[in-house]
Amino acid sequence: MGQFKVKRGYNLPLEGSPEGKLVVVPQPKQVAVQATDFRNLRPQMKVEPGDHVKIGSVLFTDKKQPDVKFLAPAAGKVNDVVRGDRRRILRVVIDVETSNESVEFPRYTDTQIKTLERAQVINALVEGGMWPALRQRPFSNIADLDKSPKAIFISGLDTAPLAADPNFYMKELKADFQTGVLALQRLTGGKVHLTTAPDNNDSFKEITGVEHHTITGPHPAGNISVQVYYIDRLHSGEVIWYISPFDTARIGQLLKNGRYPNETIVAITGAPIEKRHYIKTLAGAPMASFLPQNLSDNVHRILSGTILSGTHASLEGFIGFYDHTVTAIPEVLKKRFLGWMDPGFNLPSYGSTFLSSLFKNKKFVQNTDLNGDERAFVATGNYEKVMPMDILPVNLAKAVLIEDVELMEQLGILEVAPEDFALCTYVCPSKIEFGEIIEHGLTLIEKEG
Amino acid sequence: MSLDQIFTKLEESLSKSPFKLIEPLVEATHTFLLTPGKATRRGPHVRDNIDLKRYMFMVIVALLPVIIMGMYNIGRQTGISDFWLAIWKGALVMMPVVIVSYAVGAFWESIFAKIRGHVINEGLLVTGILFPLTLPPTIPLWQVAIGISFGIVIGKEVFGGTGMNLLNPALTARAFLFFTYPGNMSGDSVWAAVDGFSTATPLATAAAATGNAVDALHASPLHYTLNNMFTGFIPGSMGETSTLAILIGAAILIILGIGSWRIMLATALGGFGMASLVHWLAGPTATGMLSLPPVYQLVMGGFMFGTVFMTTDPVSAAGTNTGKWIYGILIGVMAILIRTFNPAYPEGMMLAILFGNVFSPLIDHFVVQANIKRRLRRV
Numbered sequence: 001m002g003q004f005k006v007k008r009g010y011n012l013p014l015e016g017s018p019e020g021k022l023v024v025v026p027q028p029k030q031v032a033v034q035a036t037d038f039r040n041l042r043p044q045m046k047v048e049p050g051d052h053v054k055i056g057s058v059l060f061t062d063k064k065q066p067d068v069k070f071l072a073p074a075a076g077k078v079n080d081v082v083r084g085d086r087r088r089i090l091r092v093v094i095d096v097e098t099s100n101e102s103v104e105f106p107r108y109t110d111t112q113i114k115t116l117e118r119a120q121v122i123n124a125l126v127e128g129g130m131w132p133a134l135r136q137r138p139f140s141n142i143a144d145l146d147k148s149p150k151a152i153f154i155s156g157l158d159t160a161p162l163a164a165d166p167n168f169y170m171k172e173l174k175a176d177f178q179t180g181v182l183a184l185q186r187l188t189g190g191k192v193h194l195t196t197a198p199d200n201n202d203s204f205k206e207i208t209g210v211e212h213h214t215i216t217g218p219h220p221a222g223n224i225s226v227q228v229y230y231i232d233r234l235h236s237g238e239v240i241w242y243i244s245p246f247d248t249a250r251i252g253q254l255l256k257n258g259r260y261p262n263e264t265i266v267a268i269t270g271a272p273i274e275k276r277h278y279i280k281t282l283a284g285a286p287m288a289s290f291l292p293q294n295l296s297d298n299v300h301r302i303l304s305g306t307i308l309s310g311t312h313a314s315l316e317g318f319i320g321f322y323d324h325t326v327t328a329i330p331e332v333l334k335k336r337f338l339g340w341m342d343p344g345f346n347l348p349s350y351g352s353t354f355l356s357s358l359f360k361n362k363k364f365v366q367n368t369d370l371n372g373d374e375r376a377f378v379a380t381g382n383y384e385k386v387m388p389m390d391i392l393p394v395n396l397a398k399a400v401l402i403e404d405v406e407l408m409e410q411l412g413i414l415e416v417a418p419e420d421f422a423l424c425t426y427v428c429p430s431k432i433e434f435g436e437i438i439e440h441g442l443t444l445i446e447k448e449g
Numbered sequence: 450m451s452l453d454q455i456f457t458k459l460e461e462s463l464s465k466s467p468f469k470l471i472e473p474l475v476e477a478t479h480t481f482l483l484t485p486g487k488a489t490r491r492g493p494h495v496r497d498n499i500d501l502k503r504y505m506f507m508v509i510v511a512l513l514p515v516i517i518m519g520m521y522n523i524g525r526q527t528g529i530s531d532f533w534l535a536i537w538k539g540a541l542v543m544m545p546v547v548i549v550s551y552a553v554g555a556f557w558e559s560i561f562a563k564i565r566g567h568v569i570n571e572g573l574l575v576t577g578i579l580f581p582l583t584l585p586p587t588i589p590l591w592q593v594a595i596g597i598s599f600g601i602v603i604g605k606e607v608f609g610g611t612g613m614n615l616l617n618p619a620l621t622a623r624a625f626l627f628f629t630y631p632g633n634m635s636g637d638s639v640w641a642a643v644d645g646f647s648t649a650t651p652l653a654t655a656a657a658a659t660g661n662a663v664d665a666l667h668a669s670p671l672h673y674t675l676n677n678m679f680t681g682f683i684p685g686s687m688g689e690t691s692t693l694a695i696l697i698g699a700a701i702l703i704i705l706g707i708g709s710w711r712i713m714l715a716t717a718l719g720g721f722g723m724a725s726l727v728h729w730l731a732g733p734t735a736t737g738m739l740s741l742p743p744v745y746q747l748v749m750g751g752f753m754f755g756t757v758f759m760t761t762d763p764v765s766a767a768g769t770n771t772g773k774w775i776y777g778i779l780i781g782v783m784a785i786l787i788r789t790f791n792p793a794y795p796e797g798m799m800l801a802i803l804f805g806n807v808f809s810p811l812i813d814h815f816v817v818q819a820n821i822k823r824r825l826r827r828v
Contacts, residue, residue, distance in 0.1 A: 327494075332488045392820055426497050427497050
């Protein structure tokens with residue numbers, strides 16, 4: 001139990017946050033499971049186009065951990081296995097049928113779960129398709145079946161701009177979440193840490209079996225790396241696992257009902273969308289099945305995830321496995337005359353070089369304009385102000401650029417994920433892609449293994 | 450045809466013509482007039498509105514008080530009392546220097562940009578104005594051209610261009626002129642825009658004083674006082690004389706978050722501390738530079754201009770926050786040490802900053818090592 005205060009960071013002043021209202025949308029005609037949602041996943045296909053699947057049928061497995069299964073969130077016919085460059089499997093698309101035929105898994109009561117062996121829980125999660133919900137640090141890959149984490153972290157707050165609020169969408173899932181926590185407890189010899197805001201945490205208040213911490217402060221306070229840094233820092237050789245509160249509740253549903261939990265809740269956000277609220281739909285539902293008609297891919301960018309670390313899904317895309325936010329932002333469509341001289345009443349900026357900085361509470365609409373062009377590093381001192389951990393962003397990035405693996409490890413790359421550098425990238429006047437650099441560094445380390 | 454299309458077409462045809470060396474200049478003008486309009490490739494999908502153009506433009510905004518004061522002072526030193534007329538006269542003296550500095554600088558930037566296959570960096574916007582401000586109004590234009598060439602090519606491009614340079618290019622240019630043409634640049638006599646008028650600079654006066662330096666300053670034909678050295682109505686380099694204008698610039702840099710307050714404060718503290726120390730150690734009977742009260746040291750010569758505009762160059766300064774303190778203090782201390790104990794260079798600031806530039810990677814290295822050690826200690 002701790003109370004933490006994150007001082008360094010930044011909340012982007014953006015318009016477009018969702019209203020606290022949940023709408024159930026009609027069942028989508030298709031769903032997809034995307035291999036690209038999982039870092040470093042090499043799928044082994046178990047179905048082909050034309051095959052009939054039930055809810056919970058195995059679609060593909062992980063070549064590295066062949067026991068790990070990815071299940072169908074709907075019953076129907078496999079429409080397509082979409083491949084990208086070099087025939088890399090991108091996703092499996094299923095045409096949804098009205099039948100709700102489901103694969104049956106063993107059911108457990110809460111009392112039974114408390115007495116299960118660790119191996120039994122692992123087996124239940126692997127067979128029931130919920131294993132991929134557990135991810136591991138360092139590296140953010142799907143949790144390693146042979147590793148034992150020193151702790152499991154659940155972040156009950158999302159500080160990213162316009163992100164869905166876990167306290168809202170977990171309201172109806174308290175019991176399932178509690179059951180999920182019981183299962184997680186069996187997986188670690190250490191603690192299960194739950195972090196929430198000090199207020200706005202009703203959905204998490206009565207949960208037992210967790211170390212409940214509160215954290216305040218600007219983004220990235222909600223990021224797992226930051227919470228691990230404050231609560232139980234990662235030392236060399238250790239691993240921690242982390243999981244979202246929603247997926248914890250899905251684990252609870254799986255164990256209680258013996259069916260693959262195939263529903264998700266996402267917030268639809270972003271200034272171009274007029275009616276912004278939460279929707280309940282099938283996991284992996286297509287964007288077009290619930291987004292308003294007025295959006296178009298030429299004028300808007302549709303993201304699965306948040307503005308900071310979401311993926312560009314487009315209207316033909318699907319909700320990502322881990323995402324509970326879908327964001328629309330305007331694309332950049334025109335060049336501005338003498339942009340560098342603009343007084344900038346409507347141009348938000350972290351620093352004070354635009355007059356927008358005079359309006360502290362004003363919200364802005366930002367488009368996808370890079371607002372400049374890539375240049376050499378200029379140490380403006382802003383990176384440090386948005387990095388709450390004892391990490392030197394510029395020095396770490398430079399260590400990656402010269403591919404000095406030893407130095408990057410010394411500078412703490414194993415404690416971070418690319419998402420932790422989103423704000424460094426945001427504030428950078430030289431438009432340096434910190435996230436991409438950090439990802440490259442992590443990949444190098446994994447290769448040298 | 451829109452402006453954008455005109456430029457795109459011009460760039461295309463230039464790249465095939467024998468004039469392709471100036472293509473980077475055209476490209477730079479293009480993005481100067483119109484934002485690049487590029488979209489983000491990956492998350493974060495939105496970006497801060499600031500870019501290097503805005504950043505450098507803000508440095509120039511912070512330099513405006515210094516530039517205007519410099520022009521006015523040039524006019525005033527030639528005997529014009531009307532404010533606007535004095536500015537006009539000053540502009541006539543300063544602008545040719547600035548134009549030569551920018552034009553020759555842009556020429557070299559363009560050549561290196563073409564050879565290296567990158568675009569012209571906005572750093573030139575600041576280098577091109579900082580350099581003239583450190584020069585006397587009487588500087589021959591051909592020396593300006595040679596100086597900025599040296600600063601850009603040797604001070605910056607041989608290291609790999611903006612972002613890679615070890616030394617502040619504007620200061621490198623000035624140091625080159627200082628050592629190559631001491632007759633025009635010397636720290637001993639001052640320059641005014643009146644022919645045949647010459648007398649010792651405040652620093653040279655203080656250094657040469659056989660008695661108390663403050664008395665010697667008062668006794669100078671120009672009656673140097675703390676007051677006129679602060680306001681800057683004395684002959685001297687075009688942008689360096691007015692501590693008042695420089696402090697306004699410092700306030701702008703700090704409020705906009707462009708210049709590092711850590712470096713400025715550390716340099717001023719280092720200078721003031723060291724000046725106090727030598728003054729105190731020398732005792733009340735000291736003569737020459739040692740007899741100067743510490744406040745004098747801060748307002749005289751290029752100390753303040755260097756502190757506010759030169760030490761804070763984000764590329765050649767230390768990059769880590771702890772490093773910035775060490776870097777600033779080192780420069781402040783060195784500047785006073787050189788002034789006080791090296792009679793050959795009464796103006797120590799330029800050399801002290803170049804010295805600090807050389808040491809900044811080492812300072813950062815130690816800060817990085819400390820970070821690594823903190824991390825190891827936990828294991």
